[in-house]
Amino acid sequence: MHHANHFYGHAHVLARYAGLGDGHPPRINGYVQHGWNIGDGLAPGHPYAERTPSLLWSEQTRRRAWSVGRRNVTVIGAPFVYLLAMRPEEETQPPREGTIWYPFHGWEGQHVRGDHKELIARIRDTEPGPVTVCLYWHEHRMRRVRRLYENAGFRVICHGYRGHWWKDTDPQFLDQQLAELRRHRRVASNRLTSAIFYGIAAGCEPAVYGDPMVLADEDPTFGGTARIRRQWPQLHGEQVHLPTAVEIAHAELGTDHRHPPAALRELLGWAYPQEETT
Amino acid sequence: MTTETASAVTLPGGEMLAWSDRTDSAGDGPLATLAARLVPAGARVLLAGPHGPALLDALAHARLTCLLRGYPDAAVVAGRVDRVLVAGPHGLPAGEEYDVVIAGAGLDAIESVEGERLGWGGLLARLVAAVRPGGDLLLRLDNPLGVHRLVAAGSWYAGRDDAEWTVGGVLDAARPANLEQLRQRLAAAGMRTGACYAAYPRPDLTTALLAVDELARRTTSGLFDAVLHTACTDGYTGRFVLADPARLAVDALHAGRAADLAPSWLVLARRPAAEPTDPDDETHPLPGGEVPGHLPVALVGGRAPDAPVVEVLDGAQGWHWRRPDGAAHVGTGAAPYASREVAHRDPAAPDGPVPDGRLLRSLLLDGCLRRDTALLRRLLRGYADWLDSQAEQGRLAGAVALAGADNLVVDGDRWAVLDRSWRADAPLPVDVVLARTLWRFAADLLTGGYAHPWTSTLDVPGLTVVLGGVAGRDFDRAVVEAAMETEAAVAAALPGLDGAGRVDLEPSAVTPTDPPPGPHSYQQLREAWLRQREENTRLTALLNWTENLLTARERALRRAEAKINLLSGSLSYKVGRLAITPARMARRGARAAKRRARAAIASKQGRQK
Numbered sequence: 001m002h003h004a005n006h007f008y009g010h011a012h013v014l015a016r017y018a019g020l021g022d023g024h025p026p027r028i029n030g031y032v033q034h035g036w037n038i039g040d041g042l043a044p045g046h047p048y049a050e051r052t053p054s055l056l057w058s059e060q061t062r063r064r065a066w067s068v069g070r071r072n073v074t075v076i077g078a079p080f081v082y083l084l085a086m087r088p089e090e091e092t093q094p095p096r097e098g099t100i101w102y103p104f105h106g107w108e109g110q111h112v113r114g115d116h117k118e119l120i121a122r123i124r125d126t127e128p129g130p131v132t133v134c135l136y137w138h139e140h141r142m143r144r145v146r147r148l149y150e151n152a153g154f155r156v157i158c159h160g161y162r163g164h165w166w167k168d169t170d171p172q173f174l175d176q177q178l179a180e181l182r183r184h185r186r187v188a189s190n191r192l193t194s195a196i197f198y199g200i201a202a203g204c205e206p207a208v209y210g211d212p213m214v215l216a217d218e219d220p221t222f223g224g225t226a227r228i229r230r231q232w233p234q235l236h237g238e239q240v241h242l243p244t245a246v247e248i249a250h251a252e253l254g255t256d257h258r259h260p261p262a263a264l265r266e267l268l269g270w271a272y273p274q275e276e277t278t
Numbered sequence: 279m280t281t282e283t284a285s286a287v288t289l290p291g292g293e294m295l296a297w298s299d300r301t302d303s304a305g306d307g308p309l310a311t312l313a314a315r316l317v318p319a320g321a322r323v324l325l326a327g328p329h330g331p332a333l334l335d336a337l338a339h340a341r342l343t344c345l346l347r348g349y350p351d352a353a354v355v356a357g358r359v360d361r362v363l364v365a366g367p368h369g370l371p372a373g374e375e376y377d378v379v380i381a382g383a384g385l386d387a388i389e390s391v392e393g394e395r396l397g398w399g400g401l402l403a404r405l406v407a408a409v410r411p412g413g414d415l416l417l418r419l420d421n422p423l424g425v426h427r428l429v430a431a432g433s434w435y436a437g438r439d440d441a442e443w444t445v446g447g448v449l450d451a452a453r454p455a456n457l458e459q460l461r462q463r464l465a466a467a468g469m470r471t472g473a474c475y476a477a478y479p480r481p482d483l484t485t486a487l488l489a490v491d492e493l494a495r496r497t498t499s500g501l502f503d504a505v506l507h508t509a510c511t512d513g514y515t516g517r518f519v520l521a522d523p524a525r526l527a528v529d530a531l532h533a534g535r536a537a538d539l540a541p542s543w544l545v546l547a548r549r550p551a552a553e554p555t556d557p558d559d560e561t562h563p564l565p566g567g568e569v570p571g572h573l574p575v576a577l578v579g580g581r582a583p584d585a586p587v588v589e590v591l592d593g594a595q596g597w598h599w600r601r602p603d604g605a606a607h608v609g610t611g612a613a614p615y616a617s618r619e620v621a622h623r624d625p626a627a628p629d630g631p632v633p634d635g636r637l638l639r640s641l642l643l644d645g646c647l648r649r650d651t652a653l654l655r656r657l658l659r660g661y662a663d664w665l666d667s668q669a670e671q672g673r674l675a676g677a678v679a680l681a682g683a684d685n686l687v688v689d690g691d692r693w694a695v696l697d698r699s700w701r702a703d704a705p706l707p708v709d710v711v712l713a714r715t716l717w718r719f720a721a722d723l724l725t726g727g728y729a730h731p732w733t734s735t736l737d738v739p740g741l742t743v744v745l746g747g748v749a750g751r752d753f754d755r756a757v758v759e760a761a762m763e764t765e766a767a768v769a770a771a772l773p774g775l776d777g778a779g780r781v782d783l784e785p786s787a788v789t790p791t792d793p794p795p796g797p798h799s800y801q802q803l804r805e806a807w808l809r810q811r812e813e814n815t816r817l818t819a820l821l822n823w824t825e826n827l828l829t830a831r832e833r834a835l836r837r838a839e840a841k842i843n844l845l846s847g848s849l850s851y852k853v854g855r856l857a858i859t860p861a862r863m864a865r866r867g868a869r870a871a872k873r874r875a876r877a878a879i880a881s882k883q884g885r886q887k
Binding site: 029051059063261265 | 652731733735750752812816819823
């Protein structure tokens with residue numbers, strides 16, 4: 001299995017949904033898209049075996065992947081959608097309050113250029129209620145960055161470690177994220193990212209504003225932040241038209257493409273599970 | 279010179295003593311049924327050229343004269359008809375007129391190698407002269423650009439067969455090459471053209487006659503779609519062709535060109551009555567309403583010589599089926615995988631309405647090609663819900679239980695079985711019915727080489743499960759296996775019922791890299807080869823990737839082992855191990871004590887019992 005399939009506990013969520021239990025998930029016969037992206041659904045720079053299936057979130061991504069030469073691409077929807085199906089919102093959920101704010105992160109090898117203080121001021125001016133700031137794990141470990149947000153009076157959290165090379169993946173990553181999202185009325189970020197779409201799907205009102213904190217070595221192949229703003233202007237701003245956002249999130253997360261457990265087992269190569277399955 | 283060799287056989291000259299035109303008695307059913315409708319009792323009928331026994335049987339009520347060039351063919355029909363003329367066209371006595379003249383094999387088969395050649399125009403003139411004023415001519419013309427020609431593996435102009443002592447073709451301007459030219463030629467010969475039928479699937483085999491005006495008008499008709507697909511698949515089974523004739527014919531239907539691409543046409547023309555007020559002139563038969571004398575919009579037979587011919591008539595309530603009396607016999611087939619018969623043909627079913635709508639198979643293929651998963655979801659959920667609504671205690675019986683995507687029509691939200699004559703003998707679980715339809719469609723989709731939205735790693739049962747998911751049903755491979763067993767049993771029962779030479783393929787043997795059963799098409803064989811190559815490329819890349827990964831993981835393991843060894847030899851490890859030795863020994867002792875106690879309790883309990 002490609003190690004990226006384990007990021008954020010995606011393989012664990014899919015295995016749970018497919019009825020294979022909570023243990024170590026069996027190998028997936030393909031690459032599961034591990035985050036919302038504006039390219040072919042695969043992370044640039046990761047090595048892939050040619051013609052191994054790409055299991056993508058949305059039909060739009062599938063078309064794009066095909067157009068850049070990818071084959072054997074199919075849409076299964078985001079793992080988050082499978083999690084939502086397993087954990088419907090409870091009636092007794094406490095009332096939602098405040099905003100969960102995701103400052104854009106790069107991954108471990110990238111360096112974000114931007115001013116956290118400026119961003120904090122913007123958040124304070126904009127958000128009406130209490131703010132929870134969710135940092136990416138490596139920023140959360142950076143005491144300096146964490147303190148900046150804590151000193152601003154924000155609650156600072158981290159959903160967990162996404163894992164790397166099968167190590168230290170937090171299988172509860174998405175569960176924790178979903179639980180946090182459901183505590184908040186709004187979800188916001190300085191970039192349109194997976195978290196915004198997850199938030200919309202989890203019932204939050206979205207907002208995207210502030211300095212997008214461009215990466216020092218951002219890959220311009222698919223147009224970068226400028227293209228994101230051109231293609232999804234409806235999702236940018238301090239206030240966003242909710243029905244439109246819900247519709248877009250529905251399509252981008254591939255909610256309608258969610259397969260039932262038996263079909264998912266076939267698509268992931270789990271029809272005849274290997275030994276390591278629980 | 280005239281020589282009598284038998285009471286009914288006349289040889290007026292120009293006969294071919296060793297020649298026979300008939301090689302296959304199949305495919306005359308639709309023509310025979312049509313002719314039976316046209317010919318009143320006692321009418322004088324000329325059958326010009328070779329015709330099969332079905333036509334002779336259908337016209338038993340008429341006075342028949344056969345004009346045949348081959349003597350062996352004459353010997354076969356002698357005694358069954360009033361008169362047999364074994365001759366070329368010149369042998370037809372001048373001045374003799376008939377109520378109906380039928381040239382069901384075209385004009386070429388009338389011309390003999392002996393004597394002066396008349397050519398197509400001369401032959402037509404000769405036959406027209408034999409039609410009485412007010413009488414009818416039923417004429418076949420081969421299409422030089424029909425489906426059969428477009429998929430032919432050999433070129434038409436290289437003809438080397440015995441019958442091709444001359445090769446007639448589209449270059450011969452004296453011969454009509456399309457329907458419009460045929461109408462013009464008939465008009466020029468003084469005939470008024472009436473009904474026209476497109477004859478599929480081959481010029482030498484007609485299992486379907488479809489009215490050309492309706493073909494042009496009803497381009498999305500599920501009935502025409504199903505009939506063309508079945509006729510062209512069965513009609514070319516086992517033959518080597520360039521491309522799938524069924525795909526081409528159905529595409530032509532949707533493009534409004536199924537009549538233009540028909541392998542041959544059957545045209546009915548009337549010679550105007552001498553008196554313009556002759557009432558015969560006013561009731562020229564045309565496909566249409568239920569008025570007596572009006573003709574069906576479709577006549578569909580099978581490959582077997584005795585296959586019943588089903589007619590489709592147009593009426594005030596729309597199209598409806600009509601089967602000739604006695605054809606709706608009950609047949610049964612023994613199934614190798616079931617302890618008893620699984621399917622039969624229901625004699626009470628046929629005369630119902632033909633439901634409107636598009637064929638589910640075509641709609642699903644379209645959805646797959648356009649990757650319109652929303653459409654596929656809507657269609658398959660609609661189908662699964664419809665099955666649920668028909669079920670009693672979760673089981674389906676009758677026609678619904680057997681109808682696959684090639685026998686179901688969809689009109690908006692309305693679903694219907696096209697041909698309800700096939701019935702399941704025992705009710706089947708809804709999931710099994712759904713899975714069987716989806717398995718058959720998945721096999722068609724994969725072996726046919728169609729583009730679709732799913733990965734190449736799915737086998738046919740796997741894709742069936744995925745399609746079940748698209749239909750909103752979560753069944754697994756166990757259900758698909760039950761469906762495949764049902765499919766094997768039904769497939770085994772079908773030839774017994776139809777007598778047709780269907781290709782029986784063990785369902786579990788179908789793999790995505792196989793070409794489809796039926797015609798051996800170059801395109802589909804090549805596509806199957808490309809799929810195999812693609813699969814090999816994928817597996818090779820995967821193997822390389824796995825090898826590299828294994829190397830990396832082995833390296834990581836070696837590093838980890840080295841680290842463990844290093845740590846095991848360190849002073850701190852040794853001191854630590856020494857420190858915990860009493861604890862380890864105590865644990866070991868405790869375990870042993872526990873084991874002994876358990877054994878003692880168990881033996882005590884055993885004694886008490």
